[in-house]
Amino acid sequence: MTSTAQPLQRTPARDSAERQLRSLVGRDDAVLREDQWSAIEALAVDRRRALVVQRTGWGKSAVYFVATLLLREAGAGPTVIVSPLLALMRNQIAAAERAGIRAVTINSTNNEQWEPIHAAINNGEVDVLLVSPERLNNPGFRDEVLPRLAATCGLLVVDEAHCISDWGHDFRPDYRRIRTLLDELPTGIPVLATTATANARVTGDVAEQLSGSRQLDDVLVLRGTLDRESLRLGVLKLKTPEQRLAWLADHLATQPGSGIIYCLTVAATQEVSAYLRQRGHEVAAYSGQTEAEERHRLEADLVAGRVKALVATSALGMGFDATLGFVVNLGAPSSPVAYYQQVGRAGRGTDDAVVTLLPQPEDRDIWAYFASLAFPREEQVRQTLEVLAAQGTMSTAGLETYVDLSRNRLETMLKVLDVDGAVRRVRGGWEATGQPWTYDAERYARVTEAREREQAAMRAYLDTDLCRMRYLREQLDDPEAVDCGRCDNCGGLTLDAAISEDAIEAAQQQLSRPGVPVEPRKMWPTALANLGIELKGKISGQAETGRAVARLTDLGHGQQLRELLRDDTPDGPVPVPLVQAVIQVLGDWRPSVDAIVVVESTRRGALTHDLAEGLSRYLKVPVVGSFAIVDADVPPGAGATNSAQRVAAVRRRSRILVDDDSVQDRRVLLVDDQVNTGWSLTLAAQQLRDAGASAVMPLVLAVQA
Incomplete structure (x- = not known):
């Protein structure tokens, strides 16, 4: 099968492309750059496959929208854009609509619209269809919709194409399905892959996948400079979490415009945003756990400047299009390539944007996880x-x-x-x-080695006295990398390290305030019958909502807990600062309890015993038993990677052993060192309730996340 679109003549096509660009951007003086025209020409005139590796803000979307309009005028079918993020899809649809392009999306949030969208495509009423890579592997979409799209589309666009590659900083297995789609395209259907963050290895890998059964020379590769003239990069090393939070509070208002504060964990986004709001800043937390509608609202607030910053994980990343004046990273990403991707959110549509990295000691632990x-x-x-x-x-x-x-x-x-x-x-x-x-x-070993080299390169970035933009560009194999003259090492940026005592004190209060809810498990894992366990549905005999001193990822007590619970830390009593934190948690929580039961531990036996005995003395209630190890052949962490396996392992390993009638009609404080999956506490609580306890309230030092 071949494309039915009419061939385009080169010179008239260039004139038409310029006209479409002016309509797209709303400016009568807009003209295509030569490299943009080269890409459009390859797609719309020569019907080739092209890979465009160009910096954020270069105008990659203009290439595929203008090419779409030219191809549609020639009678081609709709453009299919594989796009990785809902935020990116929303921006792309808005941009298309401004140019009079009829764009729709099929994704996980609008399944009620799929049938009308399919009908509109069949009726020729759609110019651009955006799909998530996950759709490509949905059975119904893959078997029923995808073959029809492959046969009738006029242009296939793979956005954020580094995701195709094992070597890409954001590899996604769903993107590998695109290779199959490419092989199934009829002859003459052009393909465009775009990314702003690909080194030479990723570029070569993606180009090879684009070529499919064709010669690699058939793929046009356009790779431009990766300099970002508007960005001024700097690193500020502050010793403590309190200092880093205080610096944010003192200096956020002076950052240009609105921006993003990137954190490495969801917990950190919540903690940092709560502190900054207390200090009077208009900020909000944003992560993969944020509901879709709330994400949309927060993105709109950031674009409109209604918030000073979103405190976000990398979920607010690829393709997010807004004029942002700054990016602050509280913690370093694990590679220079990923870091370049994040800082690229700033500096679009503005001549000056400040990028600040505040590295943390715990960054390496998070990378390791x-x-x-x-x-x-x-x-x-x-x-x-x-x-x-x-x-x-x-x-x-x-x-x-x-x-x-x-x-x-x-x-x-x-x-x-x-x-x-x-x-x-x-x-x-x-x-x-x-x-x-x-x-x-x-292959897997090569990828692991590459990741380790990237981490080493990121650590070197923190310490380098060379130009920071040049360093990042060289990490992305940019042959034109030169000193930028704008970063802190080049003398173009001076970061004020001053921090007020008031902000530090407020940060200390925030970070030293212990207490995290420990929510009970409510449902048994699916299909436990496969393991010979007749448990299903809702859990009866649940624990109450308990308390932990902190999450292991928290900025305050989390650091001390990470040190305490490391595998190489000797077992021993609870350190005094954590004893004080436990007492503070109890003071805020005020649980009414009559007895204490301790979860027995082979790794931290002295720690958990000391914690239980100390609580007994402080609360003046007895330790009446334990969730005892009855099968030592089951390792402590057995099955911890998924719920079903963990339930089976804990049931074999441990059992509640208490004095006769010692928990009958009593409220029991269930004590452990940390919560990873929550299933030990769940099964212990259920057995305590079966033994007559009227309530079970967990108290632990740490929760995993």
Whole structure:
């Protein structure tokens, strides 16, 4: 099958493209740059495949919108844009509508509109369809809609194309499905891949995937300078969390315009935004846990300047289009490439934007956690394939009862296996295809090594006395990298490190205030019957909402708890500062209890025993028993990666042992060192309630997140 669009003549096409650009940007004097025209020409005139690696603000969206208009005039079908984020989709639709382009989206939030959208596409009423990469692997969309789109689309655009590559800083397995889509496109359908953050290795990888069965030379690669003339980069090293928070409070108002304060964890966004609001700043927290409607509202508030800043994780990232005057990173991303992506949110539509990095000692711990989510070991993959082959179609939740992987890691692994042809997503879950599959250990090792080098390069960025923009550009293999003259090392930016005592005191109060709710588990994991456990549905005998001193990711007590609970920290009594924090938590919480039960620990036996005995003396109530280890052959962390496996392991390992009638009609304080999954506390609470306790209230030192 070939494209039915009429061929375009080069010179008239250039004139038409200029006219469309002026309509798109609303300016009569707008003209295409030569590199923009080269990309549009390759797509609309030569019907080629092109990869555009250009900095944020270069005008990549203008390329695919102008090419769309030219192709539609020639009779081509609609453009399909694979776009990774809802925020980006909303911006792209708004930009298209301003140019009179009829754009729609199919994503997880508008399934009630899918049928009307499909009808509009079939009727020729849509110029641009935006889809998320996850849609490409939805069984209904993949089998029923995608073949029709592949046969009739006029242009395929892959936005944020670095996601295709294992080497990209934001690799997404759903993007690998695009390779299959490319191979299924009819001859003559042009393809454009765009990104602002790709080094030479990612560029080569994406270009090779774009070429498919064609010659690599058939892919036009346009790679421009990655300098951002409006950005002034600086690093400010402050010793304590209190100082970093206080600096934000003192200097946020003087930052130009509105901007983003990036944090590495969801907990940090909440903690930092709460403190800054107390200090009188208009800010809000934004993360992957923020509801879709709330995200949309917050993005609009930031664009309109109704908030000074969003305190965000990287969920507010790729493609977010606004005129922002600053970006502050509270904690360093794990690679210079990811950092360049985030700072690129600032400096669009303005001549001057300030970018400040406030590194933290705990950054490396957070990097290590995310690195631990790499592709699973071969035996875990083989086990998954064997289970699917034996059991037939299974949901991800059902697979959890057989495979000791977290839900996210299991889902990601299955997506990779799907693209590799070993499994297939179907209605109701996943099924094995029976096709042979090879575990590419060498590839996974190369990716891991690359990630380690990136982390080392990010650490070097913090200490370098060279030009910071040049350093980032060289990390992205920009051959034109030169000193910028604008950063703190070049002398173009001086960061004021002054911090007021008032702000530090307020930050200390914020960070030293302990107490985090510990919410009870409410539902049993799915398919526990596969493990011989007859538990399902709502949990009866739940614990009450308990308390922890802090999250391990918190900026205040979190740092001390991370040190205390490290594997290499010797077991021992609760440190005095944490004893004081526990007392403060009790003072705020004021639980009414009659007895104490301690969760027994092989790793932290002295710590938990000391905590329980100290609480007994302070509250003047007895320690009446323990959630005792009855099968020491089950390791302490067995099954901790997913709920079903953890429930099974805890049930084998531990049991409530208490004195006769010692908990009958009593309110029990259940004491542990930390909460990871919450299932130990859940099962202990259920057994205590079965033994007659009228209420169970957990108290722990730390929660995982």
